[in-house]
Amino acid sequence: MTGRGRELGLGLQTNKRPGDYAALARIAEDGGFDVVTTFNDLWFQPALPALLEIAAATTRVRVGPSCLNPFTVHPVELAGQVATLDLASRGRAFLGLAAGAWLETIGLEQRRSLRSIAEAWEIVTRLLAGDRSGFAGEVFHLEAGHGLAYTLERHRVPLLIGSWSPRLTAFAAQRADELKLGGSANPALVRLARERLGSAAEVGVVVGAVTVVDSDGKRAREHARREVAMYLAVVAGLDPTAGLDPELIAALTERVAAGDQAGAAKLISGEVLDLFAFSGTPAQIADQAEALFDAGARRVDFGTPHGLDERAGVELLVREVTPRLGR
Numbered sequence: 001m002t003g004r005g006r007e008l009g010l011g012l013q014t015n016k017r018p019g020d021y022a023a024l025a026r027i028a029e030d031g032g033f034d035v036v037t038t039f040n041d042l043w044f045q046p047a048l049p050a051l052l053e054i055a056a057a058t059t060r061v062r063v064g065p066s067c068l069n070p071f072t073v074h075p076v077e078l079a080g081q082v083a084t085l086d087l088a089s090r091g092r093a094f095l096g097l098a099a100g101a102w103l104e105t106i107g108l109e110q111r112r113s114l115r116s117i118a119e120a121w122e123i124v125t126r127l128l129a130g131d132r133s134g135f136a137g138e139v140f141h142l143e144a145g146h147g148l149a150y151t152l153e154r155h156r157v158p159l160l161i162g163s164w165s166p167r168l169t170a171f172a173a174q175r176a177d178e179l180k181l182g183g184s185a186n187p188a189l190v191r192l193a194r195e196r197l198g199s200a201a202e203v204g205v206v207v208g209a210v211t212v213v214d215s216d217g218k219r220a221r222e223h224a225r226r227e228v229a230m231y232l233a234v235v236a237g238l239d240p241t242a243g244l245d246p247e248l249i250a251a252l253t254e255r256v257a258a259g260d261q262a263g264a265a266k267l268i269s270g271e272v273l274d275l276f277a278f279s280g281t282p283a284q285i286a287d288q289a290e291a292l293f294d295a296g297a298r299r300v301d302f303g304t305p306h307g308l309d310e311r312a313g314v315e316l317l318v319r320e321v322t323p324r325l326g327r
Contacts, residue, residue, distance in 0.1 A: 006293050008322065009035035009301035010314065011066060011208050012054075014045035021050045022057035024314050029058045031318030032327040037066040037301060042102045048081050055089035062092045066180055066208065066301070067162040069100030070120035071108050075140055078120060079127040079148065086153040093153075096180065097121060098162035101234055114167050115139055121159060121175060129155050160206065164189070164238045166196055173200035178298070180206040183231050185288055186275040187295035188241035194296040207292050208301030210277040213316050214308055217281040221270070223308055224279035229264035230256050232276050242275055278302060282320035289325055 010028040012021060025036045036054050040047040047065035055063050063085065068078055078095065086093035097120065099113040119137040126135060127148050134144030158177040161168055164184070172179040179197065181189055184207055193205050210228045214220035233253040236244050248267060255264040278285050289300045302321075307313015 005298075006325070007034040007204075007299035008289075008325065008327065009033060009037055009206070009208065009299050010306075010317075011301045011303035012036065012038045012050065013041070013304035014038050014047060014050050015304075016045075016050070018053065021053045024311065025054040025057050025061065027311075027314050027318055029061045032322050033061060033318075035062045035064075035299065035301070037064055037096070039304070040065045040068050042072075042100070042105070048085065051085050051093075052088050055085060055092065058089075058092075060092075062094055062158075063089050064094035064158075064160065065096045066160065066182065067096035067098035067100075069098055069103075070116045070140075071100055071103055071110060072106075075120040075123035076127065076142070079124040082124065082157050083128060083148060083150075083152050086157055091153050094158040094160055094177070095124065096160040096162055098180075098182070099168070112139060113165075114171060117161070117168065118171060118175075125156070128152060128157065164193075164235070169193060169196045172203055173197045176203055178204045178206050180208060180301075182208050183210075183235040184239065184276060185209045185278050185292065186239060186241060187291045189239055190292055190295040190297050192241055204298030205296055206299040206301060207297045208303050210279075210304070211285070211302040211306050211313070211317075212277070212279045212308070213282055213285045213302075213306065213313050213321065215281060215316075217279075217284055219308065220281070221273060221279045222265075223305075224277045225265035225268045225273060226261055227305055228273065228277045229261050229268065232268065232272075233257075233264070235276065239275070242272075244272065248272075282316060282324065285317070285321050286324035289321070293325075 010033050038047045038050045082095040097117050099110050116139050119140045132147045135142040160178040161172040161176045162180040162182050212220045212224040233256045236249045252264050278288050
């Protein structure tokens with residue numbers, strides 16, 4: 001992944017019928033996108049089946065989850081999933097790892113996130129490399145003599161770390177190919193991430209967020225407000241560059257918890273919306289992406305729902321946004 005220029009990705013929520021992923025992925029690949037990724041959010045479909053469908057329907061784009069976590073998926077299973085995807089895609093897979101979100105709703109504590117992710121990646125790395133010497137970590141253990149029992153496409157896959165935290169960013173600087181700022185469209189956060197990555201210029205910064213594009217920019221932005229409300233309650237307080245009022249964050253959290261997404265959306269100003277979503281006309285979306293590239297992003301991932309109708313939104317991204325970005 002090193003040495004690449006500006007890239008575009010399509011991020012898909014795993015809430016679709018079989019066949020829908022392939023259709024959207026083909027549109028993206030034919031339209032010049034570089035990556036098609038699926039989320040692995042709790043309560044949605046697991047990422048792997050959709051990614052296998054995408055891999056079978058495409059020939060060029062890179063594919064991978066953004067992101068899996070070592071709390072719900074053991075490192076041995078992480079290795080198996082990415083190895084399977086790499087075989088199916090003939091060497092186009094990457095592995096996205098993050099601490100995860102909403103895991104408290106199933107009784108999982110995300111303690112020692114950095115250690116857990118670091119050890120998970122170490123186990124994945126060893127298993128893909130055919131190293132059967134075992135691993136004795138503080139969180140995970142792998143007995144010597146065990147390994148993946150099938151032929152692999154590659155003995156290393158690229159790693160994407162999904163995080164806004166300084167500690168995981170430092171880990172990404174040492175071990176990852178990419179650092180993804182999920183749920184953000186904020187150029188200031190990109191500049192901060194690049195500063196935190198320091199001399200690790202080869203690590204690409206990826207920015208991805210809710211995207212709603214439409215010829216009617218006002219309708220697109222109103223729809224994006226509703227879509228972003230539940231995520232904004234989670235990530236708004238994590239961005240030290242945004243300077244959001246804690247009372248606003250508390251009010252958003254309260255309304256989302258009460259199921260009042262429309263009420264939460266009304267609290268989101270245009271300025272705040274632009275920090276956490278891509279929304280509006282194709283020209284507005286392109287301008288937002290350009291600002292992120294100028295700030296130091298290597299890739300921009302346009303995330304679900306893409307438009308008032310998803311397929312129409314993806315087609316509009318390909319037809320009217322990508323040409324504005326020189327694709």
